[in-house]
Amino acid sequence: KKLIEPELFYIGPEPFDPAALLEHEIEYRPSPAGKLRRYPSLLNVFDLFKTALGVARSIFQLFSLYPDVIFSTGGYAAFPTLYAARLLALPVVIYDADAKPGRVSLWSARFARWIALAHPDAATQFPEAYLEKIARTGHPIRKEIEAPAKEGGHEFLTLDAAVPTVFVMGGSSGASAMNEVVLDALPALVERYNVVHQTGSANLEEVSGISGVILKNSRFGDRYRSFGLLNTLALRMTAGISSLVGRGPRAKKPHAAPARRRDRPHHGRREPARLDGRGGEGLRPPASGAKDSKYHRGNSARACK
Secondary structure, three states: OOOOOOEEEEEEOOOOOHHHHHHOOEEEEEOOOOOOOOOOOHHHHHHHHHHHHHHHHHHHHHHHHOOOOEEEOOOHHHHHHHHHHHHOOOOEEEEEOOOOOOHHHHHHOOOOOEEEEOOHHHHHHOOHHHHHHEEEOOOOOOHHHOOOOOOOHHHHHOOOOOOOEEEEEOOOOHHHHHHHHHHHHHHHHHHHOEEEEEOOHHHHHHHHHHHHHHOOOOOOHHHEEEEOOOOHHHHHHHHHHEEEEEOOOOOOOOOOOOEEOOOOOOOOOOOOOOOOOOOEOOOOOOOOOOOOOOEEOOOOOEEEO
């Protein structure tokens, strides 16, 4: 049970889905981050300065919030916030959904309090010394999409109710590979099924163009729907009429990794809150008079990501 509702913050570069932050009442705090490319590039030099600026900015932002927990889902965007969290000695929880954890997740594992993984094989990528703080949680499911809509899905998506529906969604580095498989099989799929395809926002234009060419002469072309990202209502409608292919909401629901409470003086400031996104997250301590405990889950007023 929650003593008080957490405040959520997203710290990082421009979010890929501002509408999702607004929908879930997550406040966005901008912070630049540079990529470290694996190949020689002058952009790496410029991005070092961008990352340094992001670290400096994240230090001031985290100090003003002083969250209980920084929650990271990895990626270059998380690095400045995680580095600042390490300097400020803020607890860090990592969640990595990929079978092969990214470099930022592997680096931050050395000072993370807990490490949550979606794939069991991912644990072998971490040093043996960190295994005690690793938990396999699976993919998280938002409460609002746990119950698929039982009616209205075909009308909402304007699909043929007489044939089964296949819902395809990939994620992270797997999205492009999944999109290629779907496009290769698309002519055969639409002969027997409706296909709802979440391509990822960055891939939508390309996939829509290719699928338009593939299905140009198909009499079943109206059975295919592609979207960058589906919002909550669209996900519930789609899940209610379909099977699922790829990564997504039917994965086993994980339990939240516990965050150790650490009381800190707030010097007259409001107590810190929590943040969600592909950066870092943090939670504020419970209100005064709340029952103290060694571990607590979601009982903080604030969190940052």
